[in-house]
Amino acid sequence: MIDSGTTQWVTGLMGTLGAPGAGLAVALENIFPPLPSEVILPLAGFTASTGGMNLYAALLWTTLGSVVGALALYGIGAALGRERVTAVAAKVPLVKVADIEKTEAWFERHGAKAVFFGRMIPVFRSLISVPAGVERMRLPVFLTLTALGSALWNTAFVLAGFFLGEQWDVVSGYVSTYSKVVLAAAGLALLVLVGIRVFRSSGTSGPGGRAPEEARPDRS
Template sequence: MSQWITEWIPQVMNQLGYGGISLLMFLENLFPPIPSELIMPLAGFAVAQGKLELFPAIVAGIIGTILGAYPWYYIGKWVSEERLEQLADRYGKWIGLDAKDIHKSNVWFGRYGHQSVFFGRLVPGIRTIVSLPAGVNAMGLISFTLYSLGGISLWVTFLASAGYKLGDHYELVEQYLGPVSKIVLVSIVAILVLLIVRKQLRRRA
């Protein structure tokens, strides 16, 4: 991670408080290299120091994240998948995306439907781009918002609470999140497969 990002995030949060949390989480959704895995644990650390309150910090994070999800949703709605993949290959390196990421996210959505928006919000690397296939596949805005809010709320609450518990070691959240994320991803896929199998069995019955 670039040093300027790790220095800039605390500065914005210190100067703008809850508004800074929302702004940072909004930008994190537009530019994936800005990590929520550092933003919200740092907010939790600020709570532990008595600078902020936990619930408003979580709400601020949720608001910023959901607002940051809408631009990607509408891009997916207005731009074809083929064109998105071309743009990702040409310019995606600036935000850490490529055509394969776009294709995988669309396959994920096609396989698991609306549930992928909820569960995708819990997995780093998928959290941001899951908004694109939702738009490409014309998922209703209300459904998109509700499914997103469910997953976002869990993710933001987890990160902020972890930062609060770890105190000045909040940066360890990002360090240990990788292995945990893999377990979460495997669990999510297993749950979605189970839901699909149950649905197919009910149809046959």
């Protein structure tokens, strides 16, 4: 269900600033994931359909906002490091440490692909910038993948709002279902990854959890 307060805030921002307002809202959504892109982007498309802003300007500014927000999180990850990022995330309302850990595990497994495809996965699309910063992923690569992935995601939702018109809000229902499926799959993947690591660790240890000692040479 769409929060009316969020809708009014986004509508007011775009009404005041136009397409740059949509870009600012998306930048804030990247930094603070609980702000829903499934509201901001279709609403920007609907506003464009009514003549409130140019459609191409909406696409440009929302993508720019995604890149700026992602760059801010990249900088936070690079400056704070893994442990302090997790500690800070634990104190931020509505941000789950478990989501940070899932995103980090996904980045460790997929690297560049995680940054690109992560832009099309709710929650991950914002948080994926943090482990990229922690690991100091090359900035030109990060920005290019972020821009491409964000452009695809943003275009799909802005156009959905543009063509749906006053029914733009139905998009959130589909995204909610999609989000639950993706997050459940990510949680399962994380459990499998942890299980594999535990299995490998136990397999290389001897009795009592210690690695078997090498045979000592006979000194007699």
